[in-house]
Amino acid sequence: MKDYSYIIEKCRNGDKESFRIIVHDFQPVIFRLAVRIMGDISEAEDITQETFIKAWETMEDFKLKSSFGTWLYRIACNKCFDRLRQIKKTGKTNEPVENLPYAPSADNIEEDMTNRELCRLITKYTDEMPPMQRLVFTLKDMEELSTEEICKITGITPLQLKSNLYFARKFIRNKLIKDKLL
Amino acid sequence: MNKNEDIYAKWLAGVKSMEPVIPDESKLETRIMSSLKDKKKEAYKKEYNAVSAIKMLSGIAASAVLCSMFIGIYKENKPVNYTKQNMAFTDNIKMEYSDKNVFDAYRCFIKEYANSSTPSYIKKHFSQHKNQEL
Numbered sequence: 001m002k003d004y005s006y007i008i009e010k011c012r013n014g015d016k017e018s019f020r021i022i023v024h025d026f027q028p029v030i031f032r033l034a035v036r037i038m039g040d041i042s043e044a045e046d047i048t049q050e051t052f053i054k055a056w057e058t059m060e061d062f063k064l065k066s067s068f069g070t071w072l073y074r075i076a077c078n079k080c081f082d083r084l085r086q087i088k089k090t091g092k093t094n095e096p097v098e099n100l101p102y103a104p105s106a107d108n109i110e111e112d113m114t115n116r117e118l119c120r121l122i123t124k125y126t127d128e129m130p131p132m133q134r135l136v137f138t139l140k141d142m143e144e145l146s147t148e149e150i151c152k153i154t155g156i157t158p159l160q161l162k163s164n165l166y167f168a169r170k171f172i173r174n175k176l177i178k179d180k181l182l
Numbered sequence: 183m184n185k186n187e188d189i190y191a192k193w194l195a196g197v198k199s200m201e202p203v204i205p206d207e208s209k210l211e212t213r214i215m216s217s218l219k220d221k222k223k224e225a226y227k228k229e230y231n232a233v234s235a236i237k238m239l240s241g242i243a244a245s246a247v248l249c250s251m252f253i254g255i256y257k258e259n260k261p262v263n264y265t266k267q268n269m270a271f272t273d274n275i276k277m278e279y280s281d282k283n284v285f286d287a288y289r290c291f292i293k294e295y296a297n298s299s300t301p302s303y304i305k306k307h308f309s310q311h312k313n314q315e316l
Contacts, residue, residue: 016218023214028204035202044202045210052214102200115196122197142198173190181193182186 004068011059023052026069030076037080037138039123041101047083051076073145074153077135081154084131125175129168136161137168 002025010018030051034044054075055062062071102119126134132154139150140161147158156164176182204210292308 014220016215016220019218020211020215023211027207027210027214031204031210032202041205045204045213048210049214049217053217056218101203101205103203111196115200118193118196119200141194144198173186176190176193182189 005064008059008062008064008068011056019052019056022055022068026072027052029069030072033073033076033138033143034080035101036142037077037135038083039127043083047076047079050079054079070149070152073149077139077153081131081135084134088131121179121181122172125172128175129171132156133164133168133171136164137172140165141169 004022007018007021011022027048031044031048034047034051035041038044038047051072055072058075062068102116126137129137135154136150136156139145139153140147145153147161150156150161151158154161173182
């Protein structure tokens, strides 16, 4: 793991070129997370941009002892959560995107196509979930983060995490059964 | 149920294996970098604003002090108006006449007392004696 403390210190003094290193290193991770949570490319790009702007502006608040990646994840998750709540309020739903920007997952084209179809389905299912369940499901089952990390990022208790995850998984299972995929 | 669990796990593994990638990494990087505010400029702006705020506040304070000084001077030099209703004229009479003579003071006292809102029987008494020389 790269040590970012020196770069962060320079960023705090307003060095944009040092921040470019951070953007370069972390933007794929933040974009991946945003795509998985939002299920939309343009939304994910906006979230990635807003995350880095927020990080640049609040760099002074970051404590050097904690993990910089987790801190960025936290900002991105908050942005996604706010956006999801906004979308839920307006009642707008994402258009099903046929070609989300995924790297080929397998050498076998057939398997890759199946996985693409599964990704399309998960975007469709999670779109109907409450924002917190969607966030927790993505962080735990897609990003494979630990309970401790998710609690730090989302600011919820382990018990709340457990219950949100339980309902999210149940929702997905029911949907799969309904669509005769399970 | 176990079969379902297996299918679910397989399904999840398939989804997890799909890694979203940025369509144009450099374009997004440029977009992010161009939207960042210049911290040095911002800090200078903040400092400049603070200095101008201090200047403005000190200007306001100075004008307030000047105003209060003028008001004080005006109050000190304001002529005493004895015809005013309900005023504590006895003190003013003392100030104005005490060092002249006691008769003047008393004359003035009667004049003022008659003008103020005093009971009618006192007014009547003064009107009866107003032409009498003390």
